[in-house]
Amino acid sequence: MHALLVIDIQNDFCPGGALAVPEGDQIVASVNDLMAQFDAVILTQDWHPADHSSFASQHEGKAPFETTEMPYGTQVVWPDHCVQGSDGAAFHPDLNADRADLIIRKGFRKGIDSYSAFFENDQTTPTGLEGYLRTRGITALTLVGLATDFCVNFSALDAARLGFDVTVRRDLCRAIDMGGSLEAALDSWAKAGISIQDGPAA
Ligand code: VGL
Ligand code: ZN
Numbered sequence: 001m002h003a004l005l006v007i008d009i010q011n012d013f014c015p016g017g018a019l020a021v022p023e024g025d026q027i028v029a030s031v032n033d034l035m036a037q038f039d040a041v042i043l044t045q046d047w048h049p050a051d052h053s054s055f056a057s058q059h060e061g062k063a064p065f066e067t068t069e070m071p072y073g074t075q076v077v078w079p080d081h082c083v084q085g086s087d088g089a090a091f092h093p094d095l096n097a098d099r100a101d102l103i104i105r106k107g108f109r110k111g112i113d114s115y116s117a118f119f120e121n122d123q124t125t126p127t128g129l130e131g132y133l134r135t136r137g138i139t140a141l142t143l144v145g146l147a148t149d150f151c152v153n154f155s156a157l158d159a160a161r162l163g164f165d166v167t168v169r170r171d172l173c174r175a176i177d178m179g180g181s182l183e184a185a186l187d188s189w190a191k192a193g194i195s196i197q198d199g200p201a202a
Helices: 024-038 129-135 150-160 181-192
Strands: 002-007 040-044 067-070 073-076 100-106 142-144 165-174 195-197
Touching: 002 024, 002 067, 002 150, 024 142, 024 165, 073 181, 100 129, 142 150, 150 181, 181 195
Parallel strands: 002 040, 002 142, 040 100, 142 165, 165 195
Antiparallel strands: 067 073
C-alpha cells in the first residue's frame, strides 16, 4: 500500500500568507491530480495555538527567522502562522482536501514545535501517524507540499528512519531556503536513501 503524504498546503504558506513560501500555491493543481494514483491520501495541517512558542512574537527581542534555545534544542522563531481556526491555517482553497482519508494536525502544543508529521521537534513525542500507517498496511510514502526544507524534510527523514519506502516529488514541493537549508535537506535525503523525483515516474 502506497500513500501520498501532502504536507501543509495551507494559506499561510502560500503567497499572501503569514509565512509565505515562494510559489507555494503553484503545486496545488498537480497535487490534486496525483491523488488518484494512491491507495491513501493523508494531509498534514500545521496547527498552532495563538501563543505558540515557535512564534518570534513570544520571545522578547527576537525577530522572525532568528533562532532561540528551547529545552529540546535550537528552534527557528517564525512569524505568527497557522493559528488554530484561522483562515491562514485553512488548506489552500483549491486543494482537494475532500479526498483525504486522514488529516493529521501538528504543532498544537504551546511549548513544542512539530515540523515532522511523525514526531515533534524533540524527536520523541509521536503524532500517531506511524501507527495509522502501519495498521493500514501502508509501507510506501510519496511526499509533496510545503516547505521542502522544513516540514517535508523532517517528515521524509523520519519516515525513512522508521523503515518506510520514501519518495519525495521535489517538483511538487517548494522551499523557504534560509541559510543553506534546502541544500542541507537534499544532502540528508540522499544519505537516508530517500528517492527524489523531479516529475512523474517514466
Ligand atoms: C513549517 C515553519 C514553521 C513548514 C511549519 O510547514 O515547513 N515551517 N511551521
Ligand atoms: Zn509552524
